[in-house]
Structures are given as structure tokens and as C-alpha cells.
Amino acid sequence: MAPKVLVSDKLSETAVQIFRDRGIDVDFMPDLGKDKEKLAELVGQYDGLAIRSATKVTPTILEAATNLKVVGRAGIGTDNVDKEAASKKGVIVMNTPFGNMITTAEHAIAMMFAVARQIPEASESTHAGKWEKSKFMGVELTNKTLGVIGAGNIGGIVCDRARGLKMKVIAYDPFLSEEKADKMGVEKVELDDLLGRADFITLHVPFIAGVTENILSAENLAKTKKGVRIINCARGGLVDEAALAELLKSGHVAGAAFDVFAEEPAKENPLFNLPNVVCTPHLGAATTEAQENVALQVAEQMSNYLLTGAVENALNMPSVTAEEAKVMGPWIKLADHLGAFAGQMTDEPIKAINILYDGVVAEMNLEALNCSVISGIMKKANPDVNMVSAPVIAKERGIQISTTNQDKSGSFDGYIKVTVVTDDMERSVAGTVFSDGKPRFIQIKGINIDAEVGAHMLYTTNEDVPGIIGTLGQTMGENGVNIANFTLGRSEVGGGAIALLYVDEEVPAPIRQKLIETGLFKQVKPLVFDV
Known part of the structure; x- marks a missing residue:
């Protein structure tokens, strides 16, 4: 019997046709996701559920989804999916992490232009029959200094576009190496340096409580250059909006452009109705091309999984075959723990990751294990990273990955040793899997231990x-x-x-x-x- 997929959000007809062309029975109900009772009534019939943001995959929905094997989110954000509940139910959650990078970066550039030239206010004034040419005196972007907070996938595109506009680009990113910054043509700086020098500041980091949360706090905003303009098309909660509003009123900050807000949908906000503040309703990924790209990608990924068992861009499952997963599961978990240990212990930019596989583990799917190690390391900077996207991010950041496998060389049947290299140090951690299937740390910085995780x-x-x-x-x-x-x-x-x-x-x-x-x-x- 052919697998059945329910599309409960507005995906393109082309994406729906991909399911049909692959021999999958698909029902296209683009408004069903808004009716949680009806969705719960019908979802039990399906092997796959393709969604955007309108469908909320809650524990109640998952409990009713008795046959569900995979949820595919057309887009990167999966806040509308209870991933823990899905994992407990054995349901894979996939997303499409790279389909809207260009669109989001272009929106940030557009917002920068809009606030620099006061385009929304000038347009409204002109529509009202006023001709206030002298009122809207803007500033050029050429030769201005752009401070980019977060130089990963989207931030890197913004850096490239800004250099094309003849801006001087400085970037703050703890995981950006000097070599990578040189290749990008940007100057790597510390946050305080960026705050004091930038004419424009744009944010491109994920929201991480206690880490990037309010990275532009009242204290940090006070360190900015007078006349700065601030753009946020990344995530709400990165900027203290009330403190920014006061600095806009005082004239210290010349303008701001926000696509995202601490509370969404944003019905009220301290930034609303202030002069020279441009606001849009979370449009970063809202282009025809981006929406089409992520829809096509999720249809292909779900089809591949349902027909062949291949797992791509999964947020709660390693990319391994069903046969491998039975043997490799504990080792995949160990690899993630070792990476997480190394990542949390390393604050400097990482230049290289060296992974040693010894004994029985050296005969396994090392590519999947590598991905798990790298994912564990990168989670400190980006909690949304997964086993597929982590190696891509590491490559973009110029991190060199090396793997060594060897025959059994010690008292353990097998072990994994992870070493991270920075400009100033090397840090290593090793672990194994005991017969009970539980991962253990067995060595840290060359010191032998035996620690449960x-x-x-x-x-x-x-x-x-x-x-x-x-x-x-x-x-x-x-x-x-x-x-x-x-x-x-x-x-x-x-x-x-x-x-x-x-x-x-x-x-x-x-x-x-x-x-x-x-x-x-x-x-x-x-x-x-x-x-």
C-alpha cells in the first residue's frame, strides 16, 4: 500500500505534485491546520504530515496520529512542533534549513535601505499629497561601517551584499576564525568594538536564553555610536525593545528596522509609532522563491524517507539507515555528548576538529558519527543545528574536520576521542559505550576517568x-x-x-x-x- 501524506498548510501545487509523482497518496487540505479538532480527527490516517507554521503539532495531535512516521516543516523554524513528544512517539521531525537564507538576508538589506532613506515615512507623506522633500534627509550606505552580529549562513550573505554596496563590514561572532573572516573580506571584532564603531548594526544570531537573549541590552545599546541605525531580521528577544525606544526618542539611535519582535504577533510594542522606525510582520522568508524552495525540499525529503528510509535534515534522529540505527544508536548519542562537552568548554573560534575512532566503532558509519560530533559542538552557538546542517556550517566557518580510525588499541572494545583545535589550545575528550548501552566519559585532557553522562x-x-x-x-x-x-x-x-x-x-x-x-x-x- 502506498504511503499517505496529509498537507495541512498552504504548500505549492508543484510540491504536492512531487508526492503524487513519487507514488505517494496525498491529500491537500491547506486550511486544515487551523482547525486542531478536525486535524486530530483525521491525522491518524496518514504516514506523513507536511506543514508550514499554521499547523501546531501538539502532544494531542501526536497522540491521535497513530500511523504518523514523519512531520515535514517547509521552513527552518519548528517551534510549532513538539519535538520531544514526537521523539517519544517515534515520529521524525524534518525541516528545510537552507531554503530561505538568501531571502532573509535580502530583507535585512532592504530594511537597512528603508531606514537609511526613511522610505516608508516619505512614501506615506507623498501619498497624503504632501511634498516634504526637505523633511526626509537620508544617509548613504557607501563607506559606512556595518556591524554584523552573527556571521553564519544568513549573516555571511549580508556581509557579502554589504561589501558589494561598498560598506566596511565588521563582524562579531565567537565561532568566526580570523582565516574565515579574511576570506569573507570582513574584520573580526569583539562586541564592544563593534558597538562603538558601527554606523549600522544588523543581527543574525539565533535566540538562546541567557546567551544571545538581549545581546543588545540597555547596557550594550548605551555603548553604541551616536546616530547608529539598528536592524533585526533574525529573532525577537535579541534587543531590549524598551531601552531601544528610549534611545530613539533621545536621538542617540537615529533609526531602527525590525522584522521580528519579542512577542508575536506584535499588536503592541515600544517601537511602534516612533519616527524613523520601520516595522514588518516577520517577512524574512516571505518571498515566492523561498516559499517554493522550502515546499519542494520538504516534499522531496518526506518522499525519500517514506519510500526508501533515507533521513535528511531531521531534527530528532541521526541520518542513518534503519539497520545501522539498531547498532549505532548508543554510539551516535556518545558522539553527540563528546561534541557537546568540547563545544561547551571552548569559547575561542575553532579551527579544526579531529575525531579518532578505535576498535568496533571504527567499522561503523563514520560519516554519521562525524555529523553527530560536529552537531554536538555547534549546538552551543546554534541550538537549531542538526546532523545534516552542522557539517555545512562548520565548512562555511572554515573549520577543518579530520577523521582517524584504528584497530582496538586499549582495554575498551571501542572508543571515540574528540579533539578541538583553536589558535591557542587543543582540548580533547574521549568516551565509550558500555555493555548496558550507556555512554561514558573515559578521558578528559589526557586524564583517565569513568563518568556517567x-x-x-x-x-x-x-x-x-x-x-x-x-x-x-x-x-x-x-x-x-x-x-x-x-x-x-x-x-x-x-x-x-x-x-x-x-x-x-x-x-x-x-x-x-x-x-x-x-x-x-x-x-x-x-x-x-x-x-
């Missing part, structure tokens, strides 16, 4: 002196932090030592500071793993 962990470094265990245990206990597992290791007697604590919840910053203030610890770092 937990969702929340605390990593410390210190000299091998008495009192470390007591200080850690007492500090955690006095502050109500429960330790599930405690692992120590040292290079030699009296030499460098490490501790890895598996705790029930993240250790708050004040408690970590107390450990630093004892003078016993060189480093105290919280780590988070997707277990």
Missing part, C-alpha cells in the same frame, strides 16, 4: 591537593544541590586534576562562585547534555 554536570579543574572532595561535597550540600555521581581524575600525584559531578539540576552561578572563591579551583564550568 547526566543532563546537568559540573566540571572543575584544580591542583591535586587534599580537600577537594570535601569542599565540593560540602558546598553542594549546604546549597541544596544533590550529587548523583562524582568522578575524580589526576595526571599525577600533586599534578593537575579534574572532577566531574553529575547533579540533579544546574548549579547556579552564585554557588559556582563560592567554589572559585575558595582558591582551590582553577575552573568551574556547568555542562548540559541532551540525555
